[in-house]
Amino acid sequence: MAAKSVISREVAVAAGAFAPGHLGELTRIVPFEMVDEVLADTGRTQQRIRDLPSRVVVYLLLGGALFPGLGWQQVWQRLTAGLDGLPTATPTAGALAQARKRLGTRPLRHLFDLLRGPAAGLGIAGTRWHGLLVCAIDGTLMAVPDSPANQAEFTRHRCNNGGAGYPSLRLLILVACGTRTVMDAVFGPATDGETTYAPRLVRSLREDMIVLLDRNFAVQALIEAVTLRSAHVLVRVKENRRLPVLRRFPDGSWLSRIGPVPVRVVCCEITISTSQGRRTGAYRLVTTLTDPFTHPAGDLIGLYHERWEIETTYLEIKSTILGGRVLRARTPAGVAQEVFAVLVTYQVLRLAMADATASRPGTDPDRASFSIALNTARDLVIQAAGVFSGAVIDLVGTIGRRILAALMPDRRVRTRPRVVKRAISRYNARGTVDRTTYRATISVHILTPAP
Secondary structure, eight states: OOOOOOOOOOOOOOOGGGTTOOBTBGGGTSOHHHHHHHHHHHTOOOSSOOSSOHHHHHHHHHHHHHSTTSOHHHHHHHHHTTOTTSOOOOOOHHHHHHHHHHHOSHHHHHHHHHHOSOOGGGOOTTSEETTEEEEEEEEEEEEOOOOHHHHHHSEEOOOTTSSOSSEEEEEEEEEETTTTEEEEEEEEETTSOHHHHGGGGGGGOOTTEEEEEOGGGOOHHHHHHHHHTTOEEEEEOOTTOOOOOSEEOTTSOEEEEETTEEEEEEEEEEEEEETTEEEEEEEEEEESOOOTTTSOHHHHHHHHGGGHHHHHHHHIIIIIISTTOOOSOSSHHHHHHHHHHHHHHHHHHHHHHHHHHHTSTTOOGGGSOHHHHHHHHHHHHHHTOSSSOOSSOOSSHHHHHHHHHTOOOOOOOEEOOOOOSSOSSSSOOSSOOOOOOEEOEEEEEEEOOOO
8 A cells, every 4th residue: 555654642751861750641640749759758869860860760660560571671661662752871780770779668668658548538439338448458478589688588488399489578468458459568578477567557547447357367466456546357267266155146146355355256157059069168257346236247247258359459469460470689678679669550550440430430449450450551651651641631541541441340259169270280180170160159147156
């Protein structure tokens, strides 16, 4: 064909050496003014204009979280790919390493503190239960490079095959279940358990919250710490834990006590029925919500299912963003810097998703695709598009429009056998593993305590 087309566009970014410092459309959530304030507060503003100013290095680290499978020079190439015609630096790998080391960890930590928190103030559906903001706390392990410095700080996780291939750090986060935004996070060596780190997250709780916890967190000291913040707890406990019956309630629950804290106990059997048969499991839940009329036992059982949102959060961070990869940094300080960069990047993606679903009242945030948000953000970084919003403020943006154009269907009640999808051994497991997903019917039977 003889016809030809030429596509031209304008790119609005910062001037001069600061031009590569952007995050595409996500720059609107992490604007230049915010980064400059963080650098000033932490004393990391550059003393002279370098090829890699401090603000640019912050965006470089956030860009590295968006492109975890690439080296830092390739991340830099993506930050500058859409800046045709602008004179940009071509730093070496050593220069990028020195710039990251010069910046340190404090600016990323401070930036995370500014951005962390729930997006519940936007009137988003599904974020509150009986007027309480639903939160969850849980932990996970993240692999770090196998360098001598990391080995001295972090230990290898023990397993049946002689130990993990890489040292691990333990990460605990407090998540707002409705939007899966991160409200707080702590991490450190895996030698300390989850119950050691969990009390440091209590600082972010307040009186209009209820926090969902797994059995590992059913510790008296933690429950007391949460109640001192006037927040509420819903935690699963072991079936053999002795919880005396102080008073019986009409809904089958009973009043008991864990240390000085009065609690209410709900025991139930949950049966899942599929075309392949039935499975029944027993649950024992403990909550500081002691009024059975305002918070019935059946509602509490249904609420506890929302705890799984934090597992999905870890899936999005470790599998969708990082792709199951080991972190890059080969020093403990670099690891801390990188973890905060990943948390900030995840948070800004979730805030963009919350803005999009909030623009359509009644839309459940669960229907927003995290993969679409992540891949669109990556495209906009390469294009250097949407850095400034222009004269007319676009609250939804390109990321939001793509999310809303491909909303996922409402969740269906389904079940799947819990199996290891990627075995550690290269040999096949014995027997046949059922990997089919079945439609399920769930029935709940509340158990009353014996006289």
